[in-house]
Amino acid sequence: xxxxxxxxxxxTKYHGVIVDxxxxxxxxxxxxxxRREVVHHPGGVTVLPVDENGxxxxxxxxxxxxxxxxxxxxxxxxxxxxxxxAAALRELSEETGLECAExxxxxxxxxxxxxxxxxxxxxxALGLTQKEAHPDQGEYLNVEKxxxxxxxxxxxxxxISDGKTNVAVxxxxxxxxxxxx
Numbered sequence: 001x002x003x004x005x006x007x008x009x010x011x012t013k014y015h016g017v018i019v020d021x022x023x024x025x026x027x028x029x030x031x032x033x034x035r036r037e038v039v040h041h042p043g044g045v046t047v048l049p050v051d052e053n054g055x056x057x058x059x060x061x062x063x064x065x066x067x068x069x070x071x072x073x074x075x076x077x078x079x080x081x082x083x084x085x086a087a088a089l090r091e092l093s094e095e096t097g098l099e100c101a102e103x104x105x106x107x108x109x110x111x112x113x114x115x116x117x118x119x120x121x122x123x124x125a126l127g128l129t130q131k132e133a134h135p136d137q138g139e140y141l142n143v144e145k146x147x148x149x150x151x152x153x154x155x156x157x158x159x160i161s162d163g164k165t166n167v168a169v170x171x172x173x174x175x176x177x178x179x180x181x
Contacts, residue, residue, distance in 0.1 A: 004029050005036070018042070018077060041118035045088040046075035048168040049098050049125040050176065056148045057096050057128075058165070061141035071144065072162045073169070075120075076136075084108075084121035092125055094134055096143050101127025106171040111163060120164050124172045148173055 010024035020040040027033055049057040063070045074095040078087050085103060092098050104124040111118045135141060146154075152173045155166045 002029075008033070037115055039116040041116055042078050042080070043084075043119045043121070044075060044077040045084050045091055045121045045123065046073045046164040046168050047088040047092045047103070047123040047125050048073045048172050049092060049096060049100065049128055050148055050172060051128050054148050054176070055145050056151050056169070056172070057098065058144050058146065058151070059095050059141040060144055061139070070162055071160055071165070073165045075164060085123075088121065088123040093131065094136060095141060097131045097133035098125065099129045099131055100125035104175060106168060106175070109164065109167055122164065122168050122171065124168070124175060148176065
């Protein structure tokens, strides 16, 4: 059976800098009516740069909602009208100072589909060239380098909590293993 939900009406409860929150009245496939809270997010990108020696570049930054420093792939939100590929190249340059010869599309993921519209586009950057990093104002981060195999082991051991980083690292590991035979 195919299930569906149809929005009947909604009210914006919060309009923020990055997200908006609506409370929607929804009709279920059964005819029942329910309410759904939805966080509307513009979407984002994450990109894992890996050099020719299998060294991956990540960033460690303070994440206010969790009150601690997290290790993550470089990432950021999409600007209005910005294509994900362009955003990935922008974030790679801003946060690490890296440029790449090849940007491999690893697909899109829904971070929290139960209540949020955010789509994250995941990329692998190869053929790296180091330039100067230029983080956004108010963005403080440290670039850290790890063998990709170590990052994958840390993901599997539950030592890296960030979802987009887990997806990027494990997909990149698989892609590179397939390429290198």
